[in-house]
Amino acid sequence: MRDFARRPGGVPKVALVATLGILSLVTAVSNVTSVSASTGIGVFVGYADSLRADIGNFPTPWSGSPNVTFRGCLPGSCEYDAGAVRIVNNSGGPVTVxxxxxxISTCTYSGWGPATLTSxxxxxVTQLTTGGVATGCPANAFMDTSDVGPNGTSQGDVCTPDGLQPTVEVTINGQTTTHTDSGQVLNTGGIDAADCPKDGIIRNExxxxxxxxxxxxxxxxLSLTPPTQTHGVGTTATVTATFTNGCAQPLQNVSVQFAIISGPNNGxxxxxxxxxxxxxxxxxxxxVTGTDTHRASITNLAGTIQSNTVIVIWLAYAPGGGAFVISDRENVQGGPVYWWGAEHAGDRQCPYHEERRSHQR
Structure with a gap:
């Protein structure tokens, strides 16, 4: 629900992104034959609400993320209150969407235009316009899908589930597949999630x-692994960040910032x-030796998500072997000192070869 009476300042902003086309709304659902789209194509749905910030739930990646073609009004000129669809190409080659x-019922949102995606x-794709009152099917270009009810009626302020299951029709390389949003993500469970339950609290959708x-x-x-690891100085350590949603489904093309927050490599x-x-x-x-503490973070439109911390311990290992010194009990001040070096002897019977050298003290 988009309730501008409750927004700071009370005055909606309006911004049209003409270069992205016009989001068309029609009142009849096309009869589309479902065929298989390219393999390796992922279809995701989400809901973006920037009116009431929620760091962990705002869809990430978003506009400005790496490898993302974004068709919607842009951050800074847009307040989001809309459903969104994400098409991910992991097919191994380029495709054209x-x-x-x-x-949703008799409403159809379309008009984003084609896009070519490399592997x-x-x-x-999401709303193209910000500002104004967006309820029901006639809400041109807003895509406030939490407010769409049966036959294009307004579901704003309604807490009784309407049972509608949105569908997403994706055409890739000329082949069309229809996917059902049986989890009702796009229409927030078939209710106006911002105002339900009716307790006076406005919720993030x-x-x-x-x-x-x-x-x-x-x-x-956002998790960081492994919890601890030990390496010799001069070698290489690797920490890995993993970013998923609450169901452990991986989220691709998200920028991750790594930081060493304490230790010899602090900063x-x-x-x-x-x-x-x-x-x-x-x-x-x-x-240098010591213990580094690492943390990863991801910044989205609503704020920053932080990971757990992990440590990397650096020790003074000698990477290729080593040497040892045995004290010469017969040494005297100003006299010679004998040094024994140990090295691998290859195919000799004895595993070590002893070398005795004299050094003047």
Missing amino acids: NDVKVH GSELI SIQWTVIGSTPCKGSV RTANGVTDANGHAPFSYSSA
């Missing part, structure tokens, strides 16, 4: 990206991007 349509990249057909996967989990930072498994690694080496 010819069209995306969202159907590993994605398309996000955001829902993190969820594989379409799943129950809503609210929340975000060192790096950036990474999550892959198809939600993983982003950070590798580094140390020239």
Whole structure:
């Protein structure tokens, strides 16, 4: 629900992004034959609500994330209160998303235009306009899908589930597949989630990206592993960040910031991007001994998500072997000192070869 009377300042902002096209709303659902889309294509649904910030639930990635083509009004000129669809290409090659349509009862949202996605990249479509009152099917370009009721009526302020299951029609390389949002992510459970239950509290409607057909996967989990590791100075340590939704579904193409927050390498930072498994690694080496403490973070439109901390212990290992000194009990001041060096003897019978050298003290 978009209740501008309750927003700070009380005056809505209006911004149209003409270059992104016009989000068309029609009152009849097309009869589409469902065929198989390209393999390796993921379809996700979410709900973006920036009116009432919720860091863990705001859909991430979003506009400005790596490898993301974003079709919607842009942050800074837009206040989000809308359903959103995410198409991820992990097919191994480029694909063209010819069209995306969202159907809720007799309402259809479309008009984002085609997009070509390289392997590993994605398309996000959502509202194109901000401001104004957006309820029911006639809400042109707002895509406030939590307020869409049966036959295009307004579901705003309604707490009785309407039972509607949105569908998302995706056409890729000329092939069309229809996916059912049986978890009712796009229409927030068939109620106006901002105002339900009726207790006077205005709630955030955001829902993190969820594989379409799943129950809503609210929340975000950013974890850093392994908990502890030990290395010799001059070698390499790797910590890995993993970013998922609340159902452990990986979230790809998210920028991760790594930071060493204490230890001999305190202040060192790096950036990474999550892959198809939600993983982003950070590798580094140390020239000094000690214990480094690491933390990862992800920043979205609502704030910053932080990981657990992990440690890397750096010891003075001698990387390729070593040497030892045995004291010469017969040494005298100003006399010679004998040094024994140990080295691997290869295929000799004895595993070590002894070398005795004399050094003047």
